[in-house]
Amino acid sequence: MSEESDKFCRILPTFRRLVVLLGRAFSLAGRNWSLIDAQLAGRTIAVTGSTGFLGTALVERLLRSIPDVRLVLIIRAGKRSDVERRAARDIFKNDAFDQLRGRHGMDGFNEFIAERVTVVEGDVGTDGLGLNEAGRAALAGCDTIIHSAATVSFDAALDTAVEVNLLGPHRIAMTLADLGATPHLVSVSTCYVAGNRRGNAPEELLAGGPFALDINWRAEVESARRIRSDLDAQSRTPERLAEFAKAARQELGAAGTGALAAKTEQLRQRWASDALVDAGRARAASLGWPDAYAYTKALGEQALIETRGDVPVSIVRPSIIESALTEPAPGWIRGFRMAEPVLISYARGLLSEFPGVPEGVVDVIPVDLVVNAILAVAARGPLDEPDVTQVASGSANPLRYRQLVELVSGWFKENPIYDRDGQPIIPPEWRFPRRGRVQAQLNRATTGLRIAERGLQALPLRGKQAQLGIEVAEKREMAERAKTYVDLYGAYTQCEAIYQVDQLDQLRLDLEAEGAGPSAAEVEHFELDPRVIDWEDYVRTIHLPSVVESARVKTTPGRTTGPDRSERRRRQILSEERHLAAFDLENTLIASNVVASYAWLATRRLGRTERLKLATKLIAEGPSLLSLDRSDRSDFLRFFYRRYNDAPVDLLAEDAAELFSDLLAKSYPDGIRRVREHRRLGHRTVLITGALDLVVEPLRPLFDDIISAELGMVLDEDDVAIYDGELLDVPPTGESRAAALIDYAKAHDCDLAESVAYADSTSDLPMLEAVGFPVAVNPETRLAAVARKRGWLVEQWTKSPGSPGRLLPIGPRASELRRHAKPQPYDPSAAAGTP
């Protein structure tokens, strides 16, 4: 390459930017396309999907730029809030409306919204849109309807995608026909309806175009519905239900019937919806679409065209919509969407590879260009026949995958995000492998990690060792997420279709030609030309900073100062507002268990050989006891406590007083201090344990109350009180522990939402779930996983370093004490104890 051309290449981007800037200035100065606001002024426009990314931008632009426009927003009611509240929270609170808020002031803004916007409850997933009479009337009075509601998630379940994306536009048309109204319906679709194909994809209706497939959308709807009910039935077969129950137990352990049932049902539903996702993806792939989204959107267009009746229809097909170029603010974005998680995962170093064709085109379009195109179509009005406008950059101003990757990786190298320790994360180098290879790699990794995770769960680990399980689970989830990204989005980085924008250009030219509007200062500018995008500028100064900001990742070096999450949580727990603190005993406050206590007590008065024998026997029984304990803790306790049958009550009480010191040797000083802190703060403290009352009796001064298991007593033939080995009541473990806590709280007028519970195992889940502030102490692997998912405080309490330990579960002998059961008189004549 010659020197001049080299220089030229270098100045080219600068030159282009200059042209763009000049173009903008010029357009502002005289050439304006103010026809849009003039045309739309005073109209009543209905919008669906206004709570989404595109919808919010659309509503904002309409309210800000179109004089006297009135909006009818069709919104689905939330699970807990009505549509008005949802509109206020999910739409108008957004920072997109900052300009309008600035213009009107806070109160003025609310008034302005109340005056211009009518919110109507409705759902495009329901026939007749689920409108009430007022809603129907509002819809009937509209001049234009912009349909942007869709389930955009690429891994939507087949039936949801069909109901919303496929049937949505059709239902709107049917409802309008029903109302006898014929407003201009602008339906938002996607460029990807063109499917996985190479080469030009023109702006034509699918049915009339060269890629038309002879598919009957009604049959597709039918089959999707049938698949749903088939899968639902399959998920309820006895074999499947047994599988789900087993998996639930594997995840939660002996967490009690309630928790296990809830988990089993959750697993069943998840299985069915996962299967539906797979079904959607498979059906889409079989017909040549990248995913269920594009497939249902394509059929949605077809259904709309077929059943539109008298309603004039225009279709707008954007490609991948990303953050705003200029409006409402440069970089404005809402939600964590398609490319964002991938970008952030990359910057975090989690995605070490991503498939793609380096010279392929990634068709990205800023949201404001899409908004403008929709408004331009609406302003232009319907044509005689349904028309299609594509809003894409691929043909006019292509962004190559390699360029994108270079821009992104360069930017993150200059502006790294930081890990928890404040060290910068260096983004990995991508080598553009084939999709299959990456998928295979990730599959292997996921499978290996899943096996490791299962293995760790099966081991009796707790505390810091259980954290290993957490780390493996985190890695596995990471790998699974990466796999999902590759599965879902890989198609888009490999797509080689070029979306034509002739219609869009025509639209722009028409407007330009007609545009001879009022003076420059008052003119609203509606950018329609994808050629104005300077990709380097867009990616580096607009899109990435915005993505990083909305992802709330750490962007400054150094350790985070101030209290961390756990510390904040701890402060909440140790606030004076709490009412009650409930503690489990074993492995929460003391590193011991009922078996060890039993062994200590049982061996204390045995000869040396018998002691060893008993200890060996217990150790041999270990695995079976452990598995019984895992399957049902109350059953285990009942079974195990039978061994106390015939034990003399007095003797055990005496020995238990000595056992106390042994328990203290295994105690967690931090735990004991925590109990005392709660008491000092005026919280009620209660120990709820499956251990026997005689064992925990010496701990009574530590707590306000103790709820423990109690053994029945009888008199033997010598009238000595002995234990009968049977429990007087259900032992307070699992659900009965939660029940005991609930009863206790009620009896002492404590609010459980303001209470704290400490426990170490999933068998305590019902108790932990019953309170507002659960704490997992030295959790076993499963509870550690649950605690992580739910953001519970995890405490790692250890025995006092250097505390004496004993290898075998044997108590020190009550040696000579028993040798002379009765006190001997002091005999001066006996030889002194000289050696």
Place this chain on the structure above:
Amino acid sequence: MTTTPPRPPRSPIGRRKATTRTSVAGSRTRPRPGLVLDVDRSTPPILFHHGENFRLEPLPSGRSRIIYPPDPLPGLTDPDGSIRDALDNPIDADPLRAQLFAGMKLTIAFDDISLPLPQMRKPDIRQRVIEAVLDIAAEVGVDDVHIIAALALHRRMTEAELRHCLGDRIYDAFAPDGKLYNHDAEDPDGMTHLGTTGAGEEVEISTRAVESDLVVYVNINLVSMDGGHKSTATGLSGYRALRHHHNPKTMEASTSFMDQHNSELHSANWRQGDVIRNAGVKIFQIETTVNNNTFGTTGPMAVLQKREWEWSGRDRAAFIAMKSGLDRMPAQGRRRVFQNWRAPFEMTSVQAGEIEAVHKVTTEHVYAQQAVPVEGQTDIVTMGLPYLCPYNVNSIMNPILVMCLGLGYFFNMYRGRPVVREGGVLIMSHPTPWEFHPVHHPSYIDFFEQVLTETTDPHKMAHHYEKQFAEDEWYRHLYRTSHAYHGVHPLYMWYWGAHALDHLGGVIIVGGDTKAVRRLGFRPASSLNDALEMATDVVGPQPTVTHVHNPPVLMADVS
């Protein structure tokens, strides 16, 4: 600096056999007195105790000296005969037999597990003395006898420990029906308030002792702090009375608490003793002293009792073997080895009768064994702290006890003036592990986590925390029913070092857990050289150094 007495002939290690002048207990040759050795270039590295291990450290020549304890004094040839003789011929009192009568209430109180250190080989002196007392009591026909471990706010002794102290015969005869027990200073029904001293100090001791016709106190006077009125006024007392002299003000005014004539701690105990006497409590005090034969003159530990330049080839081999063994052993194992060591102490005197008269004689015996005349103070004092202090027998020497042993006990082993000048630096060597015995020292753990993170000033902690720790119900419960030191005990341990904290310009711990040392408010150093270098910040360049070669215990008479 001069040495007294004149320096012994010196020879490079291993060339000569151990000198024949080294006292061998039983050989009855006249043992050598203590020694202050000036360090010169021929002085070999010096042994520093270092918890459950040792360090050999060279001391800077020309400006260092080492204080060695005297050799062990010979023990009494017939201990049991001497005991009987003391009981029959007491000082300023009627013979024990004359004070006993049938139908009386007799209480025998004895020093607890904190004495002697380490625990002595069987039979323990207390067993010998109490058996002699019980023999006479049985002959006279005394039935109502209680035997009480006078442990004040220390932990309850275990069955095994009581058996070791008193022997099986006494244990089996008295323990099963509750006549041999640990003192319980928190028993609301077990303590009697006897009045107030002229200085306003309350006096409260065990009700059983108050109601007895005679209290026989059996003591082992290991160091000059022990014994006298302190036996009863402290040993059988509780927080209500102890707080009047176990406080920073008293401890700072006790210079030192090992020297009863300059010790406010002792003055207060003596005032309380007067109140006890005036309340009509009759006490027959039996005090005993032991020699300093801590590690034996033969056997694996004997080398620890020898002066380094006199080590023979065998001694060096024994030391190297012991050290390399210890280095390889896990901490728990090392602790077990050391805690199982029983010292071959021998009784050097026994005297009975009136408390003050008896204690005067006892103190003379203690000084005869331990005193070493030392001329003048130095800028720096160094000491190697062993594995044991009075409060971690069969337990763990936690960081607070490290402070107490160094700044409380060892620092105060002086008469006249401290070995180190005011504003000088104390360097002690101990691993100071961040470890606590959860059963014995529960309130220490909380003290370490809650109090020391806030302040290391004894006055501040006394003001803000003493009451809270002393009156805590949980600690009280643990003290009474388990084997825990009283809740207030860690604060007392800190007060024990108050005089040293007041006197010193800095404290450095060599080879300690860095975090634990910092928590104590001291500076950590990895070697003695580093520590000496760091100390020059405080005391200036080329400081003079004194190493106190303790244990075996020695008491510096600083002129």
